[in-house]
Amino acid sequence: MDVTADRPSLTKGADPILSVRNLETTFAVRNSTIKAVRDVSFDLRPGEILGVVGESGSGKSATVNSLLRLLPPPPTAVTTGSVVYGGEDLLTVPARRLRAIRGKEISMIFQDPSTSFNPVQTIGWQIAEAIKVHDRRISRTAVRARVIELLTMVGVPSPQVRFGQFPHEYSGGMRQRAMIAMALANSPKIIIADEPTTALDVTIQAQILDLLEKVRTETQAATILITHDLGIIAEVADRVLVMYAGKIVESGQVREVFTDPQHPYTLGLLASLPRIDTAMEELLSIPGQPPSMSSPPSGCAFHVRCKLTQGRDRCRQEQPALTAAGGSGSHLAACHFSDEMESEAISIAAIVGTDVRAGTRP
């Protein structure tokens, strides 16, 4: 299935900084294989925040871990496809070259700041190490000055003192700030943030989201933001990929995906979310469970939970391609019956008591 070549959205605008094509990742577990990532293609453009949203097991973390070859080596995990960054395919570059890119040009922020730091080294030492690994000749005073500058930038109070403290002396929110400081240490071109606020309280989450936006403005780094929270995507991302069962089922500008979803899964997620700004009569849950990735359903993986399918054979037999939907060139969806989404949204509104699509309430 090679439809990537002529996708209008993927070539529009500035040249992509990262091009992912036909990425597939398979894990071998005991007697079976799990296809965690299935034919994922997308571009990341300079300076944008690209949101990746999906439920647990949808393949969002496996996708970004595959990009940087952070998964166990074959035969445990096998990744195919291409990930082109600066003219090089990250999936095939030598390990030495990859190490020079990881942490310097592409850096990561992980979910749980309490387990991502080494508990027996100071925060300052650990951030300094991230700098020294990529610049062996830098002086000790220069490193220290740089780390303190970074801690100041991410809003860690009294950075001179904090430099010498251990991870357990930091609160959760402060640790996540320190993690972001470490990710920024070498002025990366791409930051990958995997559920950066999931472990945090809502007021601390607001601080960190604010910081990520500030970082984007100041460094112009492109960000891939992975989250299960549609609210976070709507608040900070420019574009979004919606993943289900290892595939991208919908992608586009955040505004168009939320105001006019073209895949029933995206609409289903919106209908199952309680809202803080309005009273909903009922939540419309998506029936059933996310599929097992060792034997995903045939055809469209969502058909077993989909209201739109109405028993039609096409959904069960034929995998829908990710194609233009919803009118704008940048909006893609992988559904055979995207043209029925408008009436589907209206029938959901009748049950839920409000139109769940964005922009429909004052």
Place this chain on the structure above:
Amino acid sequence: MTSLTKQPTQPPTGPLPVGAELLRVEGLKVHFPIRSRVLRRTLGQVQAVDGIDLSIAAGETLGLVGESGCGKSTTGLAVLRLIEPTAGSVALRGQELTTMGKTDLRSARRDMQIVLQDPYSSLNPRMTVRGIISEPLEVHGLHTGAGRRKKVDELLALVGLEASHAGRFPHEFSGGQRQRIAIARALALDPQLLVLDEPMSALDVSIQAQIVNLLKRLQRELSLAYLLISHDLSVVRHVCDRLAVMYLGRIVETGRTDDVYNRPTHPYTQALLSAVPQPDPTKRGARRRIILEGDVPSPDHPPAGCRFHTRCWRAQELCREESPALIDRFDHGHPSACHFAALADAATVPSADAESNSEPPEPE
């Protein structure tokens, strides 16, 4: 609690009519001593819950919201006397629980059950589903043999599982199904009050909605009262009739859900509500996000005066000295504990050029 009895406990005196007061909590305090390991001396107190009042009517849902460490879960446990309260009174159907003896407490517990957050660790992995759900019946000596089997089958059907699931073990179920099992177990004794401690937060969005809908249906069918403990303000808005917002062991604002969400008067409530990301990108920039500075202070050394003053943009000298009472300041019918309680508007939320103790929100 470990001694099993074969004698049926006293049956509850039948359900209360919807709207009658089921639970009343007054001046509840839970303090945990901090002990020195060497000298076994008490060094201080963690004031997890520090004097709160609550009431729940039959058939009603009260939400208890706040960030981690605010004492909401401790409150839930203390209400069931799964933690001994340090002070205060908890009355269920007018019966004081805090002074009750073991036997009476056990029969009182037939009326109040708990559903915990993590369905992966709250179910015994070595017991079958039937064993898990019938254990409360066994403890209370209710039903025998065929009657107990029938009761378990009924409970499974009630929560949307099949009778054929009864012989399986928890690991064979997904998170959402496990939470259904936990709910079935909690319902086994036909309680009137369920304490729900973050029952949805370990679940995915689509599954979370299934559990929310199930809880709402069960409430309608069985006239249950819920004490829902949650950090998710969207879920609370959808599920609760009334709510209480907690901060560092105290209630800072309480009232009917719509009132509090539409007209919050405590700065903490306002910040909390504004911080929840909304799935509507068309509203980006239209709302003002209040970004609080810093973290929640430690409950072993809570700030003097108003406990929120260290993060509050409205704080003045008075706030550092005097703890504000939880009183109705606007005749809204929803009290708030702030000396300078005010409706949120452009003048009261911090802006880019606000005073220095508030972090300026980024222009969006």
